[in-house]
Amino acid sequence: MALFKDILAHNESLFQDTMALDLEYVPKIVPYRENQQKYVAECIKPLFNNRSGRNLFIYGSSGIGKTVAVKHVLNELNQETDDVFAIYINCWKKDTEFKILKDICDQLNYKFIANKSSDDLFEDVKKILNRKSVVICFDEIDKIESTEIIYSILEDILRKTIIFISNDKKWLLNLDTRIKSRLSLEILEFKSYNFEETKGIINQRVELAFMPNVFDKDSLSIIIEKTFKTNDIRNGIFLLKQSGDIAESKSSRKISHEHVEEAILKLSNFNFTRSTDFIDEEKEILDIIKDNSGKSITEIFDIYKSKEEISYRTFQRKVDKLKKSRIISTEEINEGIRGKSTKIYFSKKLTDF
Numbered sequence: 001m002a003l004f005k006d007i008l009a010h011n012e013s014l015f016q017d018t019m020a021l022d023l024e025y026v027p028k029i030v031p032y033r034e035n036q037q038k039y040v041a042e043c044i045k046p047l048f049n050n051r052s053g054r055n056l057f058i059y060g061s062s063g064i065g066k067t068v069a070v071k072h073v074l075n076e077l078n079q080e081t082d083d084v085f086a087i088y089i090n091c092w093k094k095d096t097e098f099k100i101l102k103d104i105c106d107q108l109n110y111k112f113i114a115n116k117s118s119d120d121l122f123e124d125v126k127k128i129l130n131r132k133s134v135v136i137c138f139d140e141i142d143k144i145e146s147t148e149i150i151y152s153i154l155e156d157i158l159r160k161t162i163i164f165i166s167n168d169k170k171w172l173l174n175l176d177t178r179i180k181s182r183l184s185l186e187i188l189e190f191k192s193y194n195f196e197e198t199k200g201i202i203n204q205r206v207e208l209a210f211m212p213n214v215f216d217k218d219s220l221s222i223i224i225e226k227t228f229k230t231n232d233i234r235n236g237i238f239l240l241k242q243s244g245d246i247a248e249s250k251s252s253r254k255i256s257h258e259h260v261e262e263a264i265l266k267l268s269n270f271n272f273t274r275s276t277d278f279i280d281e282e283k284e285i286l287d288i289i290k291d292n293s294g295k296s297i298t299e300i301f302d303i304y305k306s307k308e309e310i311s312y313r314t315f316q317r318k319v320d321k322l323k324k325s326r327i328i329s330t331e332e333i334n335e336g337i338r339g340k341s342t343k344i345y346f347s348k349k350l351t352d353f
């Protein structure tokens with residue numbers, strides 16, 4: 001049938017394993033971060049001897065392997081021993097004490113959480129964790145709403161290593177001194193990848209995710225170049241996936257220069273947020289802001305309220321979260337006798353080339 005003649009047969013996909021292009025995917029080997037992984041492992045080591053571990057603050061710009069390196073260490077830890085719990089929390093997704101405790105319960109496979117308060121949950125979690133040792137990683141720590149939970153863990157969990165990850169070193173400077181002094185944090189900076197490292201990482205992904213030899217050599221070089229320039233491996237993984245999809249949609253057996261160029265256009269139109277990291281309500285608010293950039297917060301609230309039941313306080317919290325992520329910005333405008341109003345703007349692209 002002519003209509004389908006040129007379409008790639010099912011078994012002729014360009015992809016071998018699209019999972020390897022998922023941003024959360026943790027490869028079996030995380031190259032170029034061996035020293036950092038060793039450092040993290042050293043901080044955890046005392047837990048093997050029933051002593052408390054060292055606490056660590058990791059920082060560095062986004063998309064340079066902080067999360068994947070730590071997750072890799074935690075995976076290895078899980079494979080190595082049953083004597084140490086490994087907990088990973090993304091504070092962007094779980095920003096309140098209650099959400100964090102529920103997430104910990106999930107990870108511990110602890111089900112008796114119905115109708116319990118944060119305090120109840122903490123008591124339960126404490127009992128379980130204190131039977132063994134624990135490594136607890138708070139990723140995107142600057143997005144956490146309150147640091148009370150950290151204090152409670154410091155006080156009541158006996159043998160632990162706490163790892164904080166942030167794109168922003170500032171979080172540490174503003175941290176409550178009462179907590180800071182008790183943590184006695186070690187600090188580990190992740191530096192950007194150089195060109196060779198960027199190339200190695202992208203090539204590794206290509207091998208995992210695609211059938212052999214589907215990229216024209218120059219098309220892959222363009223992706224590597226763009227990734228290096230923007231200093232964020234996420235962009236590279238996005239471009240690999242998009243250019244593969246584009247090539248497939250055109251029934252091409254190779255990923256060529258044009259497919260990559262088209263993917264790059266998509267990337268520059270795409271506010272490279274981690275829109276997957278927002279919960280549905282936040283995405284909906286973001287969509288409204290995108291369409292109404294420059295309007296005041298009350299106007300945006302009215303639009304959202306006409307669709308969803310929400311209090312102004314909750315709405316404002318969600319707006320603050322979007323603001324923290326720099327996907328939107330706000331500006332205070334003095335409107336004379338009418339007082340002040342806050343305008344909200346959808347931010348410019350985060351990935352300008």
Ligand SMILES: Nc1ncnc2c1ncn2[C@@H]1O[C@H](COP(=O)(O)OP(=O)(O)O)[C@@H](O)[C@H]1O
Pocket residue numbers: 022023024025026027029030031032033060061062063064065066067068069201204233234237
């Ligand atoms: N050294 C590496 N080896 C393999 N993949 C990497 C490496 N560094 C980063 N990545 C990948 O790049 C993306 C961004 O890395 P991530 O760890 O999420 O960055 P960060 O936490 O620093 O913002 C992830 O999909 C991750 O798997």
Ligand SMILES: [Mg+2]
Pocket residue numbers: 066067068139
């Ligand atoms: Mg991260």
